[in-house]
Every structure is written in structure tokens, then in C-alpha cells.
Amino acid sequence: MKQHIFPAVRLTILTLVFFSGIYTLVILGVAKVFPNHGKGEIMERNGKRYYANIGQSFTDDKYFNSRPSAVGYNAAGSGGSNKGPSNEEYLGVVQARIDTFLMHNPGVQKSQIPVELVTASASGLDPDISAKAALVQVTRIAKIRNVPAQKLELLVNENTQKPLLGLFGPEKVNVLALNLALDNLK
Structure with missing residues (x-):
């Protein structure tokens, strides 16, 4: 059971960090390059x-x-x-x-x-x-x-x-x- 739970928890934490932090910052950075700096x-x-x-x-x-x-x-x-x-x-x-x-x-x-x-x-x-x-x-x-x-x-x-x-x-x-x-x- 440990061999399934720990990888699942690590994957969950990794995707949470990636999509909540890294991905969000990348999209924000790309938006800042465009006109109106992502403000519509x-x-x-x-x-x-x-x-x-x-x-x-x-x-x-x-x-x-x-x-x-x-x-x-x-x-x-x-x-x-x-x-x-x-x-x-x-x-x-x-x-x-x-x-x-x-x-x-x-x-x-x-x-x-x-x-x-x-x-x-x-x-x-x-x-x-x-x-x-x-x-x-x-x-x-x-x-x-x-x-x-x-x-x-x-x-x-x-x-x-x-x-x-x-x-x-x-x-x-x-x-x-x-x-x-x-x-x-x-």
C-alpha cells in the first residue's frame, strides 16, 4: 500500500506546485508582453x-x-x-x-x-x-x-x-x- 500512496501524494504535491505556481507565473509573464499587459x-x-x-x-x-x-x-x-x-x-x-x-x-x-x-x-x-x-x-x-x-x-x-x-x-x-x-x- 505504501508503494502506491507515497507516489500518489508526491505527484499530487508536484502538480499542485506546478499548476498553482509555475504555470500561473508563466502565463502571467506571457500576458505582460502583450498590449494592455493582460488587463483586457x-x-x-x-x-x-x-x-x-x-x-x-x-x-x-x-x-x-x-x-x-x-x-x-x-x-x-x-x-x-x-x-x-x-x-x-x-x-x-x-x-x-x-x-x-x-x-x-x-x-x-x-x-x-x-x-x-x-x-x-x-x-x-x-x-x-x-x-x-x-x-x-x-x-x-x-x-x-x-x-x-x-x-x-x-x-x-x-x-x-x-x-x-x-x-x-x-x-x-x-x-x-x-x-x-x-x-x-x-
Whole structure:
């Protein structure tokens, strides 16, 4: 028995020291080399600081809506709802989001609503939406802000981030950056 317990205890102590200390310090050191020194992507506008890599709630009709959050955009409690597509409660929540979106965007058909505008991400903090999800909201915002739709479409295109090296990942739009650019539009 001793021949099994002592090696297991040594291995446990070794992995605890490695992953709690050495690995953590290495990751911290690597983060310090990158921009913002591992403190996230911070944007400043009009004296306010925003974290561009954390999803935020935009529900006012004059702004582009964010992706819904299962955790109320609380970065301390990241997580999804863990409810599957056969869960009646989840289906009710998604249908309510669809109905709300259609009410605020009267010219849009149900089939035109991108899925990310009515479903929460796994983390509940996704800061990005697809260009399609942004473009489907242009008519509403153009009407409210009295801005030509073409100008807003151009703004969306200017704020669309292309896939890494043109291959990895989808095109995406950071909702915070897009809404800050929208507020600066003349």
C-alpha cells in the first residue's frame, strides 16, 4: 500500500506546485508582453472606460443590440444557461426574444433574424455579433437616428473584423466599438 500512496501524494504535491505556481507565473509573464499587459481590451470615450472584450447590454432602439446573456452580462459569473433546444422553458425564452426583436424591427421577417440575436453564448459575455446580425438592425437605427441606412451599412462594414489570416473564425463586429462609432457619427 505504501508503494502506491507515497507516489500518489508526491505527484499530487508536484502538480499542485506546478499548476498553482509555475504555470500561473508563466502565463502571467506571457500576458505582460502583450498590449494592455493582460488587463483586457480597454476603450476610452468621453472620459469613460469600457472593456471591449466583455459583452454589454444595449437594449435602447437607437443602438445595435448585443447578443443576449444568460448571466446578465456579469463578468464575475460567466456561464450559459445549460438548457438544451428541447427544454420548454428555453424555447419560451428564445421565442420571447424573437417576438421582442420583431416588435422593435417591424420590417424584418422571422427567418431573417440571425441566431445570435436570440440565443445567449456559452459564456454569456460574447462582445461580438456577425455582420449579418448588425445589418439586420440598420433600418431601425436609421429611422430613429434619422441617418441614411447606407451610412450605417458603411459603418458596420468599417467595424467588421475579418477572420484571422482570412481563414480562422468568422467575420465579426464588436458591438461596443460599433455603438461608440455610431455615437460619434456626424
